[in-house]
Amino acid sequence: MLPQLANMIAEETGGDLFSIQTSVDYPADINDVIDYAAEEQDTNARPELTTHIENLEDYDTIFVGYPNWWYDMPMVMYSFFDEYDFSRKTIIPFNSHNGSRFSDTINTI
Numbered sequence: 162m163l164p165q166l167a168n169m170i171a172e173e174t175g176g177d178l179f180s181i182q183t184s185v186d187y188p189a190d191i192n193d194v195i196d197y198a199a200e201e202q203d204t205n206a207r208p209e210l211t212t213h214i215e216n217l218e219d220y221d222t223i224f225v226g227y228p229n230w231w232y233d234m235p236m237v238m239y240s241f242f243d244e245y246d247f248s249r250k251t252i253i254p255f256n257s258h259n260g261s262r263f264s265d266t267i268n269t270i
């Protein structure tokens with residue numbers, strides 16, 4: 162779902178696409194992912210980023226998308242927000258979810 166949303170936004174805005182990726186190999190089984198994600202959250206993990214924005218200075222407005230995991234962002238999003246200085250940038254969050262909408266993630270960002 163997220164990639165489709167990102168593609169739609171890129172088409173509408175003419176923006177560039179960037180994929181946040183991590184070295185963490187998430188379990189294939191959905192139930193295992195759910196447990197793994199809960200543990201990442203409990204331990205306040207910062208999964209390693211394997212993709213990096215090299216030319217942040219070229220952008221003023223950044224749409225940042227993520228799925229809702231356990232009423233929060235996946236912990237790799239914390240790694241992402243830790244990595245960059247987004248001051249003076251406009252961040253427009255978008256997300257996918259099964260009913261929890263943004264939970265408190267807008268405040269967190």
Ligand SMILES: Cc1cc2nc3c(=O)[nH]c(=O)nc-3n(C[C@H](O)[C@H](O)[C@H](O)COP(=O)(O)O)c2cc1C
Nearest residue numbers: 162163195198228229230231232257258259260261
């Ligand atoms: C680990 C995990 C935790 C989730 N927690 C929530 C949640 O708290 N609230 C919610 O509405 N959806 C939750 N979901 C559903 C995801 O938000 C949904 O599967 C995702 O947005 C679908 O997007 P995707 O197809 O890009 O993965 C969770 C999914 C996973 C895998």
